[in-house]
Amino acid sequence: MTTPLAPLITDALPSRWPTVARAVALLTVITGLLLVAFAWPSVRSSVHDVPVAVAGPAPAVAQIRTALEQRLPGGFAISEVADTAAAEQLIRDRQVYGAIDLSTGTPNVILASAASTAVAQTLQSMATGLGQAGNTGTPVAVRDLAALPAEDPRGAGLAAGALPLVMGGLLSAVLLIRLVHGTGRRIAGALAFAATGGLTVAAILQFWFGSLSGSYPANVGAVALTIAATSLTVLGLESLLGIAGIGIGAIAMMLIGNPLSGTATAPEMLPGWSGTLGQLLPPGAGGRLLRSTAFFDGRGATQAITVLVAWIALGAVLCLVGGLRARRAANSA
Template identity: 70%
Template structure:
């Protein structure tokens, strides 16, 4: 005779309500952190301490500077130059984001949309407002010249802004896959560096030849992307080798929840609230975005800071990987000696 096992009471195997409560609270905290990390920089963004130039005679420069200080206090960090050529050179060298040129009498706005579309639009609006005020309500035509413009195939810079997240995700995925599939710290490091090169070549080709979002030298753009991916992946790999899953979680959260929102890729670091823009430029996503702008549109000008930051993260990741590998060897040595002692 076949006996049927009694049906299991669902209530006897269900989780306690306290577990459900903790899960709901944890999920609420996670979604709140995600919303804050990605929305706060955009909601609180404004123009502050944006470096610009004013070209013209001393009296006109003083008048424009006073008007700017009155309309937008603490919005601009002003550099005074003699003429239009000097202002254009500062823009091309990435010393300033744009300029207001009053050297010819009629205000002229010089912008660089490749350095940041939001700041270029702000400068255009400021120039129009100043010209209206100077003309006593009769607005003359204001000449706006884009000194370093974005490509015609992507005039809003959408591809460049959207490419910041794949750079972070690519570095994280490299760390995850290499940790799970590859054994040996040296092989993981080589794999991360090799992926940085191939990933940089692939992403630069997509952005430059397919989307038309960047200009400049292809290999220089690929090198900028490769250095960014290497900085991200090696840092996370090093933290994982030293602290395990906790280190991976800390590294991934730092790059994704802090570095990416504060990178300033969608606007400019100077438009982020408070100290967040400066902090973002010390992390791989922010430094990598600025480096790619320099190689793509400014012939590498202004790239020194970003290169130093990214190289520092690469070196830090390599050091962490070496320390983690040495710790693994020290831990494995006593375990390897146990069978020998048992045999004796």
């Protein structure tokens, strides 16, 4: 006599409808947050407190200041300088994005498109407005003190390269967490990948796409610091908080840092405080550093390097603290 076998249950029981509703609500919230994170900076982008210089006699400078304030209220933070050389020095040191030169009697506009194509376009439109206001019929001369490479005159490669740098740092952290054991080995792996990733990304952007100029080793260093800051921060958060640390790191770097980096426009063109916040995170600091090394001989890079090194140090400390805590837990067990 054989006993009939019980039917095999191949499918799990259907979820309750409240569970389905909660999943739909969560997905809706996530989609809304993604849209806000990536679209809000672009939609609300405008010119406000963009640093520019005005060179020339005090009465002429005051007249230009009034004209700029009438045309774009609150759009520019004006630095008054005596002559053309002083204005150019501020541009080269990345203290201003451009200048209006009145020292020769005829207005001239000096810009640096490599610092920001969006601001450069604004300054060019200002030059057109100055020419029309002068009623001379002669267009105002525009001179680009730091032009983008001829192979990429819009800076598309540099703007598009911001996201892969963040993704590379995040992916390296996730892979190291899954494949490598030991705090020291993970830190070493992150630094090694930052070096090889820097060599690869800088070579592609500079020698293939033609998006970068300047010193290749300096550009490698800028890319490597950006990758290392992202990777080590995520590694440190995971070692301290577990899987939640990866989520926190991804949100900080992808959903906050990348949209607020200002790499595609300029930090001053982002709404409110967001541009300042973006420069304190690895994506924004890395974008500014790469512009400095590629087009300005490293000028204006001090703050960006400080921010990136601070994130690298924070990530390493978090890794060590998490590793010590895990070792103590294993010993007590």
